[in-house]
């Protein structure tokens with residue numbers, strides 16, 4: 001084909017370029033697939049400039065693993081079959097279709113079209129997360145239900161025994177048993193909360209400064225153990241807001257616990273600040289100078305059972321987000337590896353009734 005004809009053909013192709021996608025062509029030359037054409041704002045603006053692709057083979061502009069996968073699809077198309085596949089470049093997902101162009105029963109070139117399906121994928125992932133949550137919820141309800149009744153009997157009888165026994169050493173054991181049983185009880189309650197969070201919410205007006213100060217007292221033994229100081233000035237701007245005190249404490253405990261776990265022994269302080277965010281909203285910042293997180297890790301933070309800790313359950317942040325959402329607020333993370341992490345919670349002073 002003449003060069004000029006090719007240009008005319010390329011112009012025709014331009015009409016076929018999907019608005020949210022791109023069009024490309026390739027040929028096989030000396031056993032390599034060489035791209036001869038690529039057009040579409042989607043690719044040239046957001047992924048790679050035309051010059052990176054034209055005249056190049058897959059391995060010239062894609063990581064080896066991706067290039068090999070695509071090469072297989074390219075081979076099938078070059079053998080005369082239409083191929084559809086899903087691909088990903090950076091954060092962008094697309095579906096592509098390869099259509100061989102035959103002249104006298106021989107493939108002379110392959111025309112590919114691709115469209116952006118990133119939004120669709122994002123929704124799919126959300127759905128997947130919701131499904132996971134539903135499964136966790138069911139599991140939680142089942143476990144909590146089975147454990148609650150026998151646990152209540154054990155706690156009751158342990159109390160009766162400790163009232164009737166005089167032996168001091170047995171009293172020590174019973175004390176440990178009661179503490180451990182309390183812990184089991186609170187884990188079971190946590191699971192009950194995952195299953196049915198809104199039924200357990202009891203909101204009234206609280207001074208948030210003293211709520212934070214209470215939590216800090218509670219966390220102090222743990223932070224002292226690692227030589228970390230929790231810095232919060234309870235005399236700062238006084239904030240009063242409607243919330244469920246226990247649930248809010250649970251959020252703060254989970255977040256401070258994460259910050260303590262992320263900070264080196266004898267490390268820097270963890271800073272908590274509180275203030276008015278707007279007329280009817282307030283903020284809580286929790287900042288640590290711990291190990292921080294990569295952007296990949298940040299993306300997965302609220303997934304159930306996502307943990308990087310040997311003894312973590314990976315439910316802490318999921319529960320935090322649930323509680324904050326119940327209070328009609330938002331929770332966001334900013335983090336850099338090596339610098340640390342900042343959590344921002346924004347909450348309404350009053351919860352609107354729905």
Ligand SMILES: Nc1ncnc2c1ncn2[C@@H]1O[C@H](COP(=O)(O)OP(=O)(O)OP(=O)(O)O)[C@@H](O)[C@H]1O
Pocket residue numbers: 254258259262288290291292293297301306307308309311312313314315316317318341
């Ligand atoms: N302040 C932080 N600094 C660094 N990494 C963090 C921080 N907070 C959370 N993470 C990361 O997010 C993951 C999930 O946290 P999350 O609190 O949900 O679960 P966990 O702490 O692993 O377990 P648990 O259910 O016992 O809280 C952690 O394993 C950790 O990798």
Ligand SMILES: [Mg+2]
Pocket residue numbers: 254257258312316317
């Ligand atoms: Mg945690």
